[in-house]
Amino acid sequence: xxxxxGRDFLYRYEENPILTAEDIPFRCNTVFNGSPVKYEGxxxxxxRVEGLQGYSFFALARSRKGFFYKVDEKxxxxxxxxxxxxxxxxxxxxxxxxxxxxxxxxxxxxAASAFGPMIEIAKTEDFKKYERIxxxxxxxxxxxxxFPEKIKGKYARLDRPIGNDIGSIWISYxxxxxxxxxxxxxxxxxPGYWDSYRIGASVPPIKTDKGWLEIYHGVRMTASGPIYHAxxxxxxxxxxxxxxxxxxxxxxxxxxxxxxxxxxxxxxxxCGAIVEEDRTIxxxxxxxxxxxxxxMGDLDELIERTYNG
Amino acid sequence: MVKKxxxxxxxxxxxxxxxxxxxxxxxxxxAGAAExxxxxxLLLRVAEDCVADExxxxxxxxxxxxxxxxxxxxxxxxDDPHVRLKDTRGIVYKGxxxxxxxxxxxxxxxxxxxxxxxxxxPFIYPCSSSESFGTEDARISKIDDLYYITYxxxxxxxxxxxxxxxxxxxxxxxxxxxxxxxxxxxxxxxxKINGKYLALHRPHNEGFGKxxxxxxxxxxxxxxxxxxxxxxxxxxxxxxxxxxGGAAPLKTDKGWLEIYHGKGRDQIYSLYLLLLDxxxxxxxxxxxxxxxxxxxxxxxxRGFFPNVVFSNGVIAGADGSVKIYYGACDETVCLAETTIxxxxxxxx
Numbered sequence: 113x114x115x116x117x118g119r120d121f122l123y124r125y126e127e128n129p130i131l132t133a134e135d136i137p138f139r140c141n142t143v144f145n146g147s148p149v150k151y152e153g154x155x156x157x158x159x160r161v162e163g164l165q166g167y168s169f170f171a172l173a174r175s176r177k178g179f180f181y182k183v184d185e186k187x188x189x190x191x192x193x194x195x196x197x198x199x200x201x202x203x204x205x206x207x208x209x210x211x212x213x214x215x216x217x218x219x220x221x222x223a224a225s226a227f228g229p230m231i232e233i234a235k236t237e238d239f240k241k242y243e244r245i246x247x248x249x250x251x252x253x254x255x256x257x258x259f260p261e262k263i264k265g266k267y268a269r270l271d272r273p274i275g276n277d278i279g280s281i282w283i284s285y286x287x288x289x290x291x292x293x294x295x296x297x298x299x300x301x302x303p304g305y306w307d308s309y310r311i312g313a314s315v316p317p318i319k320t321d322k323g324w325l326e327i328y329h330g331v332r333m334t335a336s337g338p339i340y341h342a343x344x345x346x347x348x349x350x351x352x353x354x355x356x357x358x359x360x361x362x363x364x365x366x367x368x369x370x371x372x373x374x375x376x377x378x379x380x381x382x383c384g385a386i387v388e389e390d391r392t393i394x395x396x397x398x399x400x401x402x403x404x405x406x407x408m409g410d411l412d413e414l415i416e417r418t419y420n421g
Numbered sequence: 422m423v424k425k426x427x428x429x430x431x432x433x434x435x436x437x438x439x440x441x442x443x444x445x446x447x448x449x450x451x452a453g454a455a456e457x458x459x460x461x462x463l464l465l466r467v468a469e470d471c472v473a474d475e476x477x478x479x480x481x482x483x484x485x486x487x488x489x490x491x492x493x494x495x496x497x498x499x500d501d502p503h504v505r506l507k508d509t510r511g512i513v514y515k516g517x518x519x520x521x522x523x524x525x526x527x528x529x530x531x532x533x534x535x536x537x538x539x540x541x542x543p544f545i546y547p548c549s550s551s552e553s554f555g556t557e558d559a560r561i562s563k564i565d566d567l568y569y570i571t572y573x574x575x576x577x578x579x580x581x582x583x584x585x586x587x588x589x590x591x592x593x594x595x596x597x598x599x600x601x602x603x604x605x606x607x608x609x610x611x612x613k614i615n616g617k618y619l620a621l622h623r624p625h626n627e628g629f630g631k632x633x634x635x636x637x638x639x640x641x642x643x644x645x646x647x648x649x650x651x652x653x654x655x656x657x658x659x660x661x662x663x664x665x666g667g668a669a670p671l672k673t674d675k676g677w678l679e680i681y682h683g684k685g686r687d688q689i690y691s692l693y694l695l696l697l698d699x700x701x702x703x704x705x706x707x708x709x710x711x712x713x714x715x716x717x718x719x720x721x722x723r724g725f726f727p728n729v730v731f732s733n734g735v736i737a738g739a740d741g742s743v744k745i746y747y748g749a750c751d752e753t754v755c756l757a758e759t760t761i762x763x764x765x766x767x768x769x
Binding site: 196199225226227228229230246247248249250251252253271273274278280282284285286287288290291292293294295296297300303 | 516551576577578579581597598599600601602603604622624625626627628629630633635637638639640641643644645646647648649650
């Protein structure tokens with residue numbers, strides 16, 4: 113693979129986008145915002161499909177080497193039609209983020225309804241059977257990512273409560289993944305920066321010796337609308353409500369046509385990453401709410417760069 | 422049915438000592454209420470601003486260190502190029518937001534529930550950056566021997582609800598944020614039901630309908646989940662903007678009785694009744710068709726924020742009598758009296 117020298121720290125996979133609506137074996141409007149995972153020797157991406165009617169659900173793509181993906185014939189998670197979750201998933205399910213912990217793949221996603229977005233958690237052990245666990249936030253919250261291990265005996269998550277011109281990343285803790293508390297604001301928008309308007313967690317935190325590496329999205333509001341970038345921050349390993357270092361510059365910004373033009377222009381929106389044995393980090397991101405792409409970089413360089421601000 | 426007290430308003434800003442020199446008390450309202458040591462305790466919201474000299478702009482702000490929060494004053498020339506007036510609620514100075522009034526929580530005590538002695542010192546004073554724009558609207562629930570106080574913690578990150586506890590209304594222990602923003606009007610049921618603590622809360626989510634009353638449960642009062650929407654505003658002149666819970670629900674033999682507020686046309690607030698199932702309070706039994714209290718008197722229709730009546734403190738006597746403390750016009754504390762039976766009768 114040829115490494116393009118660009119303005120961004122992460123370099124794009126040459127064959128981007130890796131998934132578009134054309135790759136889906138059923139009719140749909142767009143695909144975007146997918147979370148990758150390595151499972152039984154395969155690369156999987158659980159991703160958001162927006163149906164033609166406008167509501168979203170999840171499909172699964174599989175690849176032997178992580179470049180060419182084949183999508184399962186049928187969606188794997190649809191909005192609940194009955195039971196206690198149905199009311200809050202009435203307008204779809206969106207933006208899954210997978211965290212592997214103790215043999216279980218936990219999926220945090222957005223439940224959309226007339227009540228507003230809420231964070232919901234589900235789990236799977238085999239990517240065949242998916243089980244909903246709980247709605248874990250009040251409405252007006254999304255971009256939930258679960259830490260891949262307990263911190264001081266508790267599950268921890270980042271999320272992004274929203275409304276009334278606010279848009280910071282918060283942390284909450286739980287003993288059981290159902291009841292959450294000890295909430296605190298962790299990362300806030302920076303006036304004048306690329307992340308000046310709103311920010312939200314993107315990739316589930318990655319443990320490094322310099323701290324929890326969080327790849328987040330930051331929005332800048334411009335005369336022609338919002339621009340979504342990806343950036344990086346390191347959080348304290350023991351107390352992730354504390355920032356160790358935050359990178360001034362984004363690591364990926366919308367530049368290519370497939371990021372610039374789509375259902376929502378000027379969006380790169382990561383929902384997960386895979387760290388390879390050679391320490392390459394592959395970040396999977398939705399581009400322009402229309403396709404799924406991949407960008408790569410050296411994990412240690414990324415940590416270093418973030419650590420040095 | 423509900424009788425407004427003849428000496429209303431019971432507490433006015435002029436009876437309150439500012440928390441520092443240079444501050445002025447603009448309002449004392451939205452009081453949480455509890456009985457302790459044969460006294461009625463009110464936790465008043467005290468809103469303060471600064472008096473500016475000619476040609477100057479003066480706004481309050483809090484400074485924080487590891488020990489707590491301190492009231493400070495930002496004074497700048499009105500024509501300072503770094504000042505931008507937002508609206509009457511605040512200014513932006515050098516890119517930082519300042520509000521024109523800031524609130525904290527203060528104790529008032531009374532033997533008769535009518536004549537109150539107000540403490541000079543704040544009780545819940547903003548103590549960290551998550552409270553940099555103030556602490557507001559306390560609600561008290563007594564569970565076993567401990568008083569649990571929820572209050573709105575306001576900052577640039579939004580308004581969230583925090584929890585504190587006290588045994589004696591002298592010392593207070595802070596437990597941190599229990600409902601992240603935007604969420605307020607949190608009241609905790611005074612006992613566990615089916616093994617869980619329960620609360621009403623009011624998330625606010627712009628763009629997704631009108632703010633509504635939600636229900637949550639907790640194993641320990643610190644971690645909350647099981648969020649469900651309980652009731653949404655009705656499309657009436659009293660509720661067409663939003664609704665929110667009041668004080669902790671009262672236990673009656675017909676169900677949990679909650680006095681909630683509605684905000685309607687022309688920004689008018691009023692108080693309504695809601696009856697929830699005793700064993701399954703997520704199940705709504707009855708909802709009042711008409712308000713039990715709305716702004717009529719001059720002290721309710723003229724003031725800092727006209728036409729607001731807002732209750733977050735209710736005391737029920739053993740004889741079935743009920744004292745509803747309510748804030749009027751975001752300025753004063755008032756009292757209305759009724760009984761459990763009379764309130765239940767209106768729901769028939």
